[in-house]
Amino acid sequence: MTDISALAESPRSTQPTTFRGARTALLRRFRELALVPALVALVVLGGLVNDTFLTKANLISILGSSAALALVTLAASLILIGGKFDLSLESTVGIAPALGAMVVLPASAAGFGIELPSAVGLLIMLVAGAVIGAVNGFLVVKLQLNAFIVTLAMLIVLRGLQVGMTEGKTLFEMPESFFTLATSTFLEVPLSVWLAAAAFAIAGFVLRHHRVGRALYAIGGNPAAARTAGIRVDRVLMGVYIVGGALAALGGLVLTGYVGAISPNQGDGMIFTVFAAAVIGGISLDGGKGTMTGALTGVLLLGVVQNLLTLAQVKPFWIQAIYGGIILVSLMVSRLTSGKAQD
Amino acid sequence: MTDISALAESPRSTQPTTFRGARTALLRRFRELALVPALVALVVLGGLVNDTFLTKANLISILGSSAALALVTLAASLILIGGKFDLSLESTVGIAPALGAMVVLPASAAGFGIELPSAVGLLIMLVAGAVIGAVNGFLVVKLQLNAFIVTLAMLIVLRGLQVGMTEGKTLFEMPESFFTLATSTFLEVPLSVWLAAAAFAIAGFVLRHHRVGRALYAIGGNPAAARTAGIRVDRVLMGVYIVGGALAALGGLVLTGYVGAISPNQGDGMIFTVFAAAVIGGISLDGGKGTMTGALTGVLLLGVVQNLLTLAQVKPFWIQAIYGGIILVSLMVSRLTSGKAQD
Amino acid sequence: GSTGDSKGNTATGDGKAGKTGVVLPFLTSPFWQAYNGYVPAKAKELGVSTLPTVNSNSDAAQQITDINNLLNQGVKGLVVAPIDSAAIAAGLDQAERKGVPVVAVDVAPDRGKVAMIVRADNRAYGTLACKYMGDKVKTGKVVQIMGDLSSINGRDRSEAFRDCMKQNYPSIQVLEIPTEWKAERAAAGLNTILNANPDLKGVYMQAGGVFLAPTLQQLKAKGLLHPVGDPKHITVVSNDGIPQELDAIRRGDIDATVSQPADDYAKYGLYYIKAAMEGKTFEPGPTDHNSTIIQHPDGNLEDQLAAPLVTKENVDDPTLWGNSLGR
Amino acid sequence: MSVGSPTPSAGGAGTHARPPLAQAVDVVKRFGPTVALDNAQLEVVPGESHALVGRNGAGKSTLVSLLTGLARPDSGRILFGGEPAPSLADRNAWRRRVACVYQKSTIIPQLTVAENVFLNRQPTGPGRFIAWRRMRTRARELLDQWGVDIPVDTPAADLSVGDRQLVEIARSLSFGARFVILDEPTAPLDRREIERLFARMRVLQAADVTFLFISHHLQEVYEVCQSVTVMRDARWITTRPVALMPRTELVEAMTGEWMPEKTAAEPRDLTGRPVRLQVSDLAGDAFSGVSLAVRQGEVLGVAGSSASGKIELAETLVGLRRVKSGTATLDDIPIPFGNVPKAIASSIACVPRDRHDQGLVAGLSVAENAALTLRSVRAGRFGTISPARERRQARRVVADLDIKTPGVEAPVSALSGGNQQKVVMARALATDPRLLVLINPTAGIDVKSKEALLGLVDDMRERRTAVVVISDELDDLRTCDRVLVLRHGCVTTEHPAGWRDNDLVAAIEGMSDEGTTHD
Numbered sequence A, B: 001m002t003d004i005s006a007l008a009e010s011p012r013s014t015q016p017t018t019f020r021g022a023r024t025a026l027l028r029r030f031r032e033l034a035l036v037p038a039l040v041a042l043v044v045l046g047g048l049v050n051d052t053f054l055t056k057a058n059l060i061s062i063l064g065s066s067a068a069l070a071l072v073t074l075a076a077s078l079i080l081i082g083g084k085f086d087l088s089l090e091s092t093v094g095i096a097p098a099l100g101a102m103v104v105l106p107a108s109a110a111g112f113g114i115e116l117p118s119a120v121g122l123l124i125m126l127v128a129g130a131v132i133g134a135v136n137g138f139l140v141v142k143l144q145l146n147a148f149i150v151t152l153a154m155l156i157v158l159r160g161l162q163v164g165m166t167e168g169k170t171l172f173e174m175p176e177s178f179f180t181l182a183t184s185t186f187l188e189v190p191l192s193v194w195l196a197a198a199a200f201a202i203a204g205f206v207l208r209h210h211r212v213g214r215a216l217y218a219i220g221g222n223p224a225a226a227r228t229a230g231i232r233v234d235r236v237l238m239g240v241y242i243v244g245g246a247l248a249a250l251g252g253l254v255l256t257g258y259v260g261a262i263s264p265n266q267g268d269g270m271i272f273t274v275f276a277a278a279v280i281g282g283i284s285l286d287g288g289k290g291t292m293t294g295a296l297t298g299v300l301l302l303g304v305v306q307n308l309l310t311l312a313q314v315k316p317f318w319i320q321a322i323y324g325g326i327i328l329v330s331l332m333v334s335r336l337t338s339g340k341a342q343d
Numbered sequence C: 001g002s003t004g005d006s007k008g009n010t011a012t013g014d015g016k017a018g019k020t021g022v023v024l025p026f027l028t029s030p031f032w033q034a035y036n037g038y039v040p041a042k043a044k045e046l047g048v049s050t051l052p053t054v055n056s057n058s059d060a061a062q063q064i065t066d067i068n069n070l071l072n073q074g075v076k077g078l079v080v081a082p083i084d085s086a087a088i089a090a091g092l093d094q095a096e097r098k099g100v101p102v103v104a105v106d107v108a109p110d111r112g113k114v115a116m117i118v119r120a121d122n123r124a125y126g127t128l129a130c131k132y133m134g135d136k137v138k139t140g141k142v143v144q145i146m147g148d149l150s151s152i153n154g155r156d157r158s159e160a161f162r163d164c165m166k167q168n169y170p171s172i173q174v175l176e177i178p179t180e181w182k183a184e185r186a187a188a189g190l191n192t193i194l195n196a197n198p199d200l201k202g203v204y205m206q207a208g209g210v211f212l213a214p215t216l217q218q219l220k221a222k223g224l225l226h227p228v229g230d231p232k233h234i235t236v237v238s239n240d241g242i243p244q245e246l247d248a249i250r251r252g253d254i255d256a257t258v259s260q261p262a263d264d265y266a267k268y269g270l271y272y273i274k275a276a277m278e279g280k281t282f283e284p285g286p287t288d289h290n291s292t293i294i295q296h297p298d299g300n301l302e303d304q305l306a307a308p309l310v311t312k313e314n315v316d317d318p319t320l321w322g323n324s325l326g327r
Numbered sequence D: 001m002s003v004g005s006p007t008p009s010a011g012g013a014g015t016h017a018r019p020p021l022a023q024a025v026d027v028v029k030r031f032g033p034t035v036a037l038d039n040a041q042l043e044v045v046p047g048e049s050h051a052l053v054g055r056n057g058a059g060k061s062t063l064v065s066l067l068t069g070l071a072r073p074d075s076g077r078i079l080f081g082g083e084p085a086p087s088l089a090d091r092n093a094w095r096r097r098v099a100c101v102y103q104k105s106t107i108i109p110q111l112t113v114a115e116n117v118f119l120n121r122q123p124t125g126p127g128r129f130i131a132w133r134r135m136r137t138r139a140r141e142l143l144d145q146w147g148v149d150i151p152v153d154t155p156a157a158d159l160s161v162g163d164r165q166l167v168e169i170a171r172s173l174s175f176g177a178r179f180v181i182l183d184e185p186t187a188p189l190d191r192r193e194i195e196r197l198f199a200r201m202r203v204l205q206a207a208d209v210t211f212l213f214i215s216h217h218l219q220e221v222y223e224v225c226q227s228v229t230v231m232r233d234a235r236w237i238t239t240r241p242v243a244l245m246p247r248t249e250l251v252e253a254m255t256g257e258w259m260p261e262k263t264a265a266e267p268r269d270l271t272g273r274p275v276r277l278q279v280s281d282l283a284g285d286a287f288s289g290v291s292l293a294v295r296q297g298e299v300l301g302v303a304g305s306s307a308s309g310k311i312e313l314a315e316t317l318v319g320l321r322r323v324k325s326g327t328a329t330l331d332d333i334p335i336p337f338g339n340v341p342k343a344i345a346s347s348i349a350c351v352p353r354d355r356h357d358q359g360l361v362a363g364l365s366v367a368e369n370a371a372l373t374l375r376s377v378r379a380g381r382f383g384t385i386s387p388a389r390e391r392r393q394a395r396r397v398v399a400d401l402d403i404k405t406p407g408v409e410a411p412v413s414a415l416s417g418g419n420q421q422k423v424v425m426a427r428a429l430a431t432d433p434r435l436l437v438l439i440n441p442t443a444g445i446d447v448k449s450k451e452a453l454l455g456l457v458d459d460m461r462e463r464r465t466a467v468v469v470i471s472d473e474l475d476d477l478r479t480c481d482r483v484l485v486l487r488h489g490c491v492t493t494e495h496p497a498g499w500r501d502n503d504l505v506a507a508i509e510g511m512s513d514e515g516t517t518h519d
């Protein structure tokens, strides 16, 4: 407490101390794993309080229920590392699959009635996500509108468009191919989980070992410097917005398979959870900081919490409060472990 | 344009800077009024498309319906000018009045059953708001947690607490004093409107003519500089969080009177509109910029749009999309008028 | 009251009687979406001239604003489906002050004067489902997939179901999944519950429109989706009566649903507002559309429309809105 | 003064055989109505280090941004070896021609040192993936050449300002370009680091690398450059061999008026005066056992390398830091440590280390910044302030301190470096302090502004304020009555006015113990 206020008082030290350098380097590595202890603790706790928690079936269903969140959190994390923001991801989760479904469904089932083959439908879904991302990118990167507020507006617009084009209808009766990701399994684990895992692995690898990944960190850290280093700032940012949009669409598809229908408010309010997961996982909202490992642990943490709350049959009225409380605590944990002011 | 090109020829760079300085100063003043033309245009348009729009009754109900939003937007704007963030305001709008009511109501009406006098109830409501603000302030200013995410967690916690303590019930048998703000009028205009107007006037004055207000701009602009200038950064920020919380509680009271009850999700989702209003009104999310006049025009703009959309009898499916679209456009307008990249 | 006397003056009726405003709570559930579809048709039928419906987007304050706006436009009658039983009071007061009659649909206001309440009681749904479920399951665990605990209908259905179970079927244990009307929360919750309780006997979902798909999806995923009659079958009772639920009943995926009559909601909402605008009044007692009008303590009248329980037996009844709805 | 048709070649540069390495011909650059470059000329000849000097806002950095392809000239041409410059988007082509250390830091704090050095040109292995080990070793080698002994895996955020600058320099020189631009590279460096830089530059010059060197420390120009181009008011003034351009002439060309050489302050006898500031055995962050006394109207200089703890000492005195032990009194009243408001209340004022980080609020106007402490402009007793009074006061200081600004309402960000620093000074003076602490007061400021600022210090003398100047620029220290030298957080030597440069430098470097040893 006192040292914190002292830290707040004094301007950042000019001292070049190798010790401090080494220490923070270690802390950084530590920070990205900051949550692992918390996660482990929770799992152990869960195992104690409830004997079904550690059953294979249950662990698998935790993964299955987290897959969609994982994909969208991945999208949000990439954009955040680039120093930008995209709130409209939650609406993309809804509208992209809706579009994909409506080009496939007959008019009788609330579709457009053009009844394209479902493969085309899935393609259109991905493209829709990418296009939405591109629009956001254009508004933020080229027109330099404030990312937070412009994507907030987009969130409202897209949700509105979905309600408008479906006339508020929930879409049922999609072809099986819209559900396979969530329904069919490999080694007992849903494909959606494998997909999310693969996406995280690839993203993590590119961020660490490819120039584009490093460029993203550079841009998030100091765009002007990145420019002078010859990084095509605008292009990279556009790219990450587009990828983000596509990932959100994919997340939407996973969600569709998981619930077996597309309601007009699919994904509504999801962005809160997404940002919570990302930041708890150590992704910085100021850009340039954070790892995929961290983001993933963030997602899993929230998934485990949700699962435990249901298993424990907590009084339903209090579930929300407890859930929020746990998020708050985890934030403090990652603040304390990371040792320095959060951003 | 011509005079500028003429200036370009002039030998000294200091002379043009005179104009440049003057021009930016003018732009700053202009930015805060950027929306006035848009607002006027909308009002005129409204008057043309719909003959009830310009009736006194309708204008008054626009004001009446905007009062609560205005108060919360004021709170958000103050915190934003200080360079911070508070998303949990929307939950304060719900839980503070709920607390105030429950200490007044008998157990039979879902109250705590302690049945304090309603004056005390109202006081407790304000205090609750202030305390919530203080907690946020502590987490953000003292513990230096990231404001966006910590107040997001608080948003969930507070909402959860309200659902928990009311067991999801809607409170409605409050004494009249809980409703007077919205129900009783002065010069045909609801007291809530006068209250909001007064609040904005005071805030505007303090920001411009009181050292605390000026300190707030300095802090939002460059905390380190403010600190070296002897401004008590932490104290001012704590203060603004507390005031913000109290204002949100007041907004909640106005809403209570407007609706005639406190449902467990009162204020739910409001923060989106609040931030939209503030930013459209020229408040910078990076802190240190923006005026009360601007924020107020932002609020009125949204109020008028909402009203027009209902009057114009837009198909209900599309209202949301159009609403969001208009926000998006207004953002671009204020981007273009302000002339520089948005923050 | 009976529809008989209204027939005469429909012709003149919409001439002098002014416009009617119709306010919806939200549009994102198949049920209200259907209701919204019925309004213009029924209005034509009854010769009521309505403004386009207004959607309050599940925001109580917005609903008050919408009512104000409609009143400012000079509507002579309002058909409102309140988002909340209490958080509608201010709107009703406004209307009363302007002398505009209001008919409340689906939710009975806790406070304020209305010409008529048209609904099938939410508590009744819960009880109905409980009775059916109880008789089928007798003993063991059942789960109820709850709506948003901060929404009146979610709350009423949950309480009714819980209480009825406690009283009548003490040997049945009720598990609960709060979902805030979110399909994915329902899916995750049910999935988890099934892990912990493989011996689950029954599922009550409070809104088929939202929960049907996720429930079937999860049962399928867990290989627990056996047709009705199969000993391994898990009893599923739903609510709303949308077409997809009826299909599920035909397929034998689920046992029953409470058909919440969207068409009658629209029809009688408009019917009573028309009557009220013409100054007609009604007494408690049976109506001609096999429902009864009862009087609330606060004097408001309520026409308790029948909400039939749909099972394999009556699933093809053409009068069910789920069957009559154009698909 | 009128500028004849600019013909740099007449300035001797063109007499070389080889074509000019880099050339700016009649370049014009406008920012809105501001003319940053007005038909500016530059011609850099291979093999000779070329200095570019001019007052703040003369257009030097803008010219640099044109020469390095960060911006397009509105008109005029950029040539390399007689060839037209590549297109803006083709960064690599630019990189091959010119490397640059920009005035604004281009270090990315979140990335490690190694990554900053090889940003966007990381050595890649199979599959175009980054070869981390190779990158680290190469970074290590590079930094060793510069004696930067920080691990290459440290995040740049943890580097000292000096080390950061060295990393930038090392990086820019590692591109292998034959032409290197250094825009005020020495500003954040201490003497030893500067020496290291110059040594390296000489080595590279020998290897036929050409430098364009920008600095406000004119002695440096004479140290490392052969020819110099002077700019004023966005225009080219002259280009000449340094040898043919004595300091006074150089200054005249820069300022447009003749300024006499600044002479060292006469030693004054202040023993009669009562002691204002009494520091006894003070220990804090990065310093310990410091004792000193400053009398009324005395100006005390504190010198030392960047790691000497002099900054920490200063920041402690003005309430920015807490102490570990020891006391300090101002007129026998204890100084409130770790509390700036109290410090200001007890009339201690400060010009902070970095005007951008801690000095100014860019968004606010000149007037608002000058009154940032909000003490001098109070109106009512309820803490209300009067903008009118604020403007009046601002106009006064703008006049007193001769601040060049479009007006007191203009945003402070529109001013040039020197004038911005004057605003910070104005803010400090606004509270009429009894103790004034100046930290690197003339960093990045042109000769003329320097004179003006140091002139203000002299005024303070008259007002019997105790002044402490923290700096390692000899020009600043010359105006002081005494100079204390800090090494490793301890006061090592004391030098009364009239010291010889070498002695002081030696003391700062810790190479000798000339002067009266202090204890």
Ligand SMILES: Nc1ncnc2c1ncn2[C@@H]1O[C@H](COP(=O)(O)OP(=O)(O)OP(=O)(O)O)[C@@H](O)[C@H]1O
Pocket (backbone or CB within 6 Å): A227, A228, A229, A230, A231, A232, A233, A234, A235, D069, D070, D071, D088, D089, D090, D091
């Ligand atoms: N405002 C600027 N400040 C600094 N450098 C800039 C600026 N604008 C452009 N540049 C430099 O000029 C190059 C070309 O500009 P441009 O904007 O076309 O490239 P980009 O935006 O990085 O990539 P792309 O052209 O694909 O969008 C940039 O890569 C950057 O290095």
Ligand SMILES: Nc1ncnc2c1ncn2[C@@H]1O[C@H](COP(=O)(O)OP(=O)(O)OP(=O)(O)O)[C@@H](O)[C@H]1O
Pocket (backbone or CB within 6 Å): B013, D031, D032, D034, D035, D036, D054, D055, D056, D057, D058, D059, D060, D061, D062, D063, D103, D414, D415, D416, D417, D418, D444
């Ligand atoms: N991006 C910009 N936008 C607007 N004006 C600018 C910009 N960059 C520079 N200027 C203006 O152009 C003029 C020249 O600026 P420049 O930075 O080139 O001066 P300088 O010689 O580098 O000064 P210093 O010695 O302080 O670095 C100044 O008046 C400055 O305010």
Ligand SMILES: [Mg+2]
Pocket (backbone or CB within 6 Å): A234, A235
């Ligand atoms: Mg570009």
Ligand SMILES: [Mg+2]
Pocket (backbone or CB within 6 Å): D060, D061, D062, D103, D183
């Ligand atoms: Mg410069």
